[in-house]
Amino acid sequence: MRDYHLSKLFFDLQTPAAAGEYRAHRDAVLARYALKPEVRAAIENDDVATLAPLVNAYLLRFYFLASGMPEEEFLRRIRATASKAHG
Amino acid sequence: MANLVGIYAASHGPMIVRSWNALTLACKGAITAGFDELGNRINAAHADVLVVISPDHWVNFFMDNLPAICVGVGETHAGPPEPWLAAYPHQQMAGHAPLAQHIVAQAFARGFEPSVSYQLALDHGFCIPLWKAGIAPLPAIVPVVINTVEPPFPSVRRCYEWGAVLADTIASFPGNTRVAILATGGLSHSIGEPTMGAIDEAFDRECLQHFATGEREALFRFLDQRMQGAGNGTAEVRNWLAAHGAAGARGFDLIHYSAQPEVYVGCGFASWNAIAAPETRSQ
Numbered sequence: 001m002r003d004y005h006l007s008k009l010f011f012d013l014q015t016p017a018a019a020g021e022y023r024a025h026r027d028a029v030l031a032r033y034a035l036k037p038e039v040r041a042a043i044e045n046d047d048v049a050t051l052a053p054l055v056n057a058y059l060l061r062f063y064f065l066a067s068g069m070p071e072e073e074f075l076r077r078i079r080a081t082a083s084k085a086h087g
Numbered sequence: 088m089a090n091l092v093g094i095y096a097a098s099h100g101p102m103i104v105r106s107w108n109a110l111t112l113a114c115k116g117a118i119t120a121g122f123d124e125l126g127n128r129i130n131a132a133h134a135d136v137l138v139v140i141s142p143d144h145w146v147n148f149f150m151d152n153l154p155a156i157c158v159g160v161g162e163t164h165a166g167p168p169e170p171w172l173a174a175y176p177h178q179q180m181a182g183h184a185p186l187a188q189h190i191v192a193q194a195f196a197r198g199f200e201p202s203v204s205y206q207l208a209l210d211h212g213f214c215i216p217l218w219k220a221g222i223a224p225l226p227a228i229v230p231v232v233i234n235t236v237e238p239p240f241p242s243v244r245r246c247y248e249w250g251a252v253l254a255d256t257i258a259s260f261p262g263n264t265r266v267a268i269l270a271t272g273g274l275s276h277s278i279g280e281p282t283m284g285a286i287d288e289a290f291d292r293e294c295l296q297h298f299a300t301g302e303r304e305a306l307f308r309f310l311d312q313r314m315q316g317a318g319n320g321t322a323e324v325r326n327w328l329a330a331h332g333a334a335g336a337r338g339f340d341l342i343h344y345s346a347q348p349e350v351y352v353g354c355g356f357a358s359w360n361a362i363a364a365p366e367t368r369s370q
Contacts, residue, residue, distance in 0.1 A: 004150060007149075008150075011149050052279075056279075057278055058144060058278055058279055059145060061278055061283070079283070
């Protein structure tokens, strides 16, 4: 099930200006979105595994690129979600 | 009436541009060879208008409203908004509003109800093939978005049928305009999923074999059974299906295929060298 507000945040951060503002003033940007507390916490913790089921995979990948996570680290974390899912 | 002068397909993986300088010579060579031959064929067709079928990668549409199919009816289209495509040579591209409006009107009369947009920005899905294939001069572009990014997606059969309708509507456009179709995306790839980076080469090769064989029902069954498991990006094969439908499932000619893990994509380039008569498309 998609989380609309999380998806909207990731969608809006696609412009360089918005991404720059996010990196500089993350709390202020997050406050504009009606995020559930647990979703906001997952964002603040770069919790790929919690966020992945809630948002389109393209937007997920884009968000972590825009927020500065190296590609190799994102790949490690997203691949780990499969390991967890399969026990 | 207008002439459908060519039907083509190409992959469009972003890493082809974003990571170009870091790619191995072998990878660059394979992709360049595919795009070069594709460009040679498109340029030789001397199309006045190119109908480009691609997904929208969260540029024009969001979850507020996600059309299954959208036709760009604007006089112009904006270039790609992705910062890493800043070197793309066209900040604006000419559209062909009369043909686009004709396609939409005729589609409604033939059982399809595409949405329309008067103002589209064309993302990497449209622009990487146009750029890397060296299509010059750039024809007027009629963009057609098929949603292959966020479910629910149109069925594979529906995408094929949309391609057949597209070809028929082009053929009924008054005048002697030369029109070509370019479908972009695929083949197998996975983005932002646990399988990210995986390419299902067995799927790709079997899929291409089905295109070559031209047996539609077998192709539909294969895709219904295997496409979803070959990675989320593989949904873009729906665009190839539309091209296949426009050609009446005939004349598929593979230009190049190779699995390219460096760009995360099974890279395919193809054309359809037999333009089907209208009565064969819907059979």
